[in-house]
Amino acid sequence: MLDRNIAAEVLARAVQTGGDFAEIFLEDRIGHNLTMRSRKLETVSTSRAHGAGIRVLDGTRAVYVYTNDTSREGLMDCAAQAAAAVQGGAGCRPVAFSHWSAARAEEVRLLPTDVKAALKAEKLRAAEAAARAVSPEIVQVNCNYVDTVQDVLIANTEGTFVTDRRVRTRLGVAAVASDGHENQTGSEGPGASMGFEIFDSRIDPEASGRRAAAMAHTMLHADACPAGVYPVVIDGGFGGVIFHEACGHSLEATSVAYGLSEFSGKLGQQIAASCVSAVDDGTIPGEWGSMHIDDEGMPMTRLQLIENGVLVNYMIDKLGSRRMNMAPTGSGRRQDYTWAPTSRMRNTYICPGTDDEAEMIATMGTGLYAKSMGGGSVNPTTGEFNFAVAEGYWVEDGRIVRPVRGASLIGKGGEVLMRIDRVGKTMTMAQGMCGSRSGSIPVNVGQPMIRVSSLTVGGK
Amino acid sequence: MNTPDTFITRLLRAAKEAGIDPAEVTYADQDSFNARAMEGSIDQYEVSATRALGIRGTVNGRMGYASTEAFDDDAIAMLVEAVKESAALAEGEDQDEIFAGEEAYPTLEAPESDIGSAGAEEKLDLLRRIEKAALSTDPRVTKSQGAYISTGRGTVRMVNSLGLNLSREAPLGGMVSCGAFVVGRDGDSVVTGAKHFAGRKVREIDPESVGADAAEDAASMLHASPVSSGVYRMIIRREAMRSLLGTFRGIFSAESAQQKMSLLAGREGEKIAADCVTLMDDPLLPGGFASMTFDAEGSATRTKAVIDGGVLTTLLHNRKTAAKQGVATTGNASGGMGGAIHVSSTNLFFRPGEKDLPELLSEMDDGLLITYFAGLHSGANPISGDFSLLSSGYLIANGHIVRPVEQITVAGNFYQLLKEIRAVGSDLEFLGGGIGSPSVDVGALSVSGAEA
Known part of the structure; x- marks a missing residue:
């Protein structure tokens, strides 16, 4: 992607004014996007993203310059602009490159760029038909197929010169159920770091279509969720978004390193109930949030975040590591070359526990069973989080009595982690896009079924 | 590397030779500067110059799409092949059309600016x-x-084989x-x-x-706390109201309506909001951050009330949605950078009323002033209109702030909320985007907070 001599020349220029570290992130990404609405293939589009970002560090200060012009002249111009913003730093002597390629080509059997769009369209048709078949009240189905092949090259003044190929494929189904007066929605979005072979093993488009439509249909006939403070059981899979929001973001160096997280300075302390252990693992083969290297060229890791309730690790990028005087953890990520990297999650989940799932609901009294979650957000400084319940059921005296809609869950991360009183035995994961300081990136969330002894449930 | 002009010329020629006719190119470039101060030092400093190009074109009556950020010769071949493959598969009933352009466009005076000269x-x-x-x-x-x-500063250029430029x-x-x-x-x-x-x-x-x-x-x-769960009189301050309008603005799109994703389908001429509600879409607003004289299809834009005194006067259209409904486009086409043309509002705002925020509060007497909604991307459903949002603000008694409030959710339905608006304030603000709102008295909404 880039000649080593040019890379060395660009890096040397970038640290000429006293920067103590410089890095080139060069990217070429081909993406395909197919959308189907109203039973018709509406758009088939191909996009090619191409550009590079040059980062210069001077202690804990960062300068980032990016461009689409990846010619030698374009990169030298970026390096000069970045250098101009740094003056009188300690400087550094660039280390000679040691090359390695992180991409293991055999992992992807059917590269999406080699698969005809007509075959991709068939998957949408299958999902759409299955969703429509669920009920005549399904009035609209939007299906979406996306794949990306991202080739990156990362070179820095510490001798890193590494390339990687990230291949991802995802199907999205959104169904709308309507009785003419009201609309309700259901959605599914399975994906993985795989090529088109994902449809042989991981994704059944018809099953995804049915699940999305069934959720919309159930919610159309659901009552509004009661508001108040109740025990809440949260199912596995995308339910893991509660950990992602309530805790995960607050363990990223992005907030911890500046003393802006409610968990700053709490390593070794009990921050969750002792039944809770959690991991952020970028090494699981083929998972949506997995990579071979992070976006700073670091090897992937499996990172234990919480062990039996005790905080054992933060997620740390290079800049964060300088502020915190701790080693980086392979957590530097970015949406693309238009974003400087920062500490982010990969595949983050609560580990399997020992509790029985049926008992959890049977002994909860009156409360909410959140079977399927929507997205959420958090303020890491105060720990305040919120997330939406996409498919919920009301529980009375330990029995599921009816579906409820429009529920949201709010709370403060630190308090909620301590109130988890059951962790089930089977952990499952689901895919999401996480937006934060370095853009929108693919992540997995996951957990077994868990119970929180009390949470504020928003409803009507 | 090609200059943008040569690239566009060569691409349109290659497209025509490959049987893509007509074809249209949209080119955008952007220069930006961004810096952050943290504890007295400039710890982040960012400069960028980027460009991107999208092409759409017709082969055998079907539209294909592709885009690129690379401007080398390979990119031309890739774009032409991708458009052909895409067009061969397209099967939407109503195909986008490529437009030769209007005889005349409205004019817009550029606001005074020092963005280019500030160092x-x-x-x-x-x-x-x-x-x-x-x-x-x-x-x-x-x-x-x-x-x-x-x-930030940028330019957008549209060139097509029918003569639009x-x-x-x-x-x-x-x-x-x-x-x-x-x-x-x-x-x-x-x-x-x-x-x-x-x-x-x-x-x-x-x-x-x-x-x-x-x-x-x-x-x-500081020292904010929840209120007890219940139904509260409520004023939503302008920044929170703006975020709510931004989340639900898709319901005013004819594209959403035709796809049954908006409950406003076919309701033009009906009363959908309170008398005091007028919602403008004004692409010619002087100084507006989404002001433009032509849209993503090259249609002239125009000012219109979407809701006028509570009555839905029009949905927002592009050429495709307008043709389907037998009306004229409203000049609200968006997209075009290598994907389908959609519909988007320009400067969309509630027309301000007479009363300022203190007057609204004084008329409400007791209730809540909501200043912030969190998690709009997940807690609000633009298709059903339902929302249940983590919120913060202040408890109001006798028209005055009593104390700050946090850790509550406010739940409702946007369609219903429009009907129950009691007053629209005078403090309209846009803050750098295309969505604007004054503070709004929304009547009463349901709040979930501390245990009653």
């Missing part, structure tokens, strides 16, 4: 002053989450935005606060007032 040092100096002011206004607000300043600045006059995020602490209470500013003149920024406002925002929230 980096000048911007960094403002940034340091913003953060300093933010941390020296209130003794309980001494921790920074970072202050920022950004400037248009270009404009985006946004017109460029934009500067800045602000501060701070943390307030007092005893056990930890809160965050912020203030944002957007405009076109770096030299108009008053860094001391931006910083002080951020500190006051945080300080005003």
Whole structure:
């Protein structure tokens, strides 16, 4: 992607004014996007993203310059602009490159760029038909197929010169159920770091279509969720978004390193109930949030975040590591070359526990069973989080009595982690896009079924 | 590397030779500057120059799409092949058309701007002053989450094989935005606060007032607590109302309506909101951040009331949705950078009423003033209109603030909310985007908070 001599020349220029570290992130990404609405293939589009970002560090200060012009002249111009913003730093002597390629080509059997769009369209048709078949009240189905092949090259003044190929494929189904007066929605979005072979093993488009439509249909006939403070059981899979929001973001160096997280300075302390252990693992083969290297060229890791309730690790990028005087953890990520990297999650989940799932609901009294979650957000400084319940059921005296809609869950991360009183035995994961300081990136969330002894449930 | 002009010319020629006719290219470039101050030092500094190009074109009556950020010769071959493959598969009933252009377009005067001339040092100096002011206004607000300043300028160009050739600045006059995020602490209470500013003149920024406002925002929230669950009278302050309108603006799109994703389908001429509600879409708003004289299909834009005195007068259209409904486009086509043409509002805002916020509060007497909604991307459903959102604000008694409120959710339905609006305030604000709102008295909404 880039000649080593040019890379060395660009890096040397970038640290000429006293920067103590410089890095080139060069990217070429081909993406395909197919959308189907109203039973018709509406758009088939191909996009090619191409550009590079040059980062210069001077202690804990960062300068980032990016461009689409990846010619030698374009990169030298970026390096000069970045250098101009740094003056009188300690400087550094660039280390000679040691090359390695992180991409293991055999992992992807059917590269999406080699698969005809007509075959991709068939998957949408299958999902759409299955969703429509669920009920005549399904009035609209939007299906979406996306794949990306991202080739990156990362070179820095510490001798890193590494390339990687990230291949991802995802199907999205959104169904709308309507009785003419009201609309309700259901959605599914399975994906993985795989090529088109994902449809042989991981994704059944018809099953995804049915699940999305069934959720919309159930919610159309659901009552509004009661508001108040109740025990809440949260199912596995995308339910893991509660950990992602309530805790995960607050363990990223992005907030911890500046003393802006409610968990700053709490390593070794009990921050969750002792039944809770959690991991952020970028090494699981083929998972949506997995990579071979992070976006700073670091090897992937499996990172234990919480062990039996005790905080054992933060997620740390290079800049964060300088502020915190701790080693980086392979957590530097970015949406693309238009974003400087920062500490982010990969595949983050609560580990399997020992509790029985049926008992959890049977002994909860009156409360909410959140079977399927929507997205959420958090303020890491105060720990305040919120997330939406996409498919919920009301529980009375330990029995599921009816579906409820429009529920949201709010709370403060630190308090909620301590109130988890059951962790089930089977952990499952689901895919999401996480937006934060370095853009929108693919992540997995996951957990077994868990119970929180009390949470504020928003409803009507 | 090709210059944009040569690339566009060569691409359109190659497309025609490959049987893609007509074809249209949209080209956009953008220069941006962005810096952050953290605890007195400029810890992030970012500069960029980017460009991208999208092409759409017709093969055998079907439209294909592709886009690129690389402008080498390979890119031309890739785009042509991709458009052909895409067109061969397309099967939508109503195909997008390529438009030769209008005889005349409205004119828009560019607002005065110093974005092009303000230097980096000048911007960094403002940034340091913003953060300093933010941390020296209130003794309980001494921790920074970072202050920022950004400037951006860009152009959009459309060229097609039917003779269309248009270009404009985006946004017109460029934009500067800045602000501060701070943390307030007092005893056990930890809160965050912020203030944002957007405009076109770096030299108009008053860094001391931006910083002080951020500190006051945080300080005003110290020791906030929930209220008991129940139904409350409520005024939604302009910034929160703007975020709510932005989340639900898709319901006014004819594209959403035709796809049964909006409950406003076929309801033109009906009363859908309270008498005091007029919702404007004004692409010709002087100084508007989404002002433009032509849309993504090259149609002339025009000013219209979407809701006029509570009555839905029109949905927003592009050429395809308009043709399907037998009406004229409203000039609201969006997209075109290598994907399908969609519909989008331009400068969309509730027309301000007579009363300012203190008057609205005084008329409400007792209730809640909501100043912030969190998690709109997940807690609000633009298709059903339902929302249930983590919110914060103030408890109001006798028209005055009693105390700050946090850890509550506010739930309702946007369609219903439009009908129950009691008054629209006079304090309209856009803050650097295409969505604007004054503070709005929304009647009563359901709140979930502490155990009753």
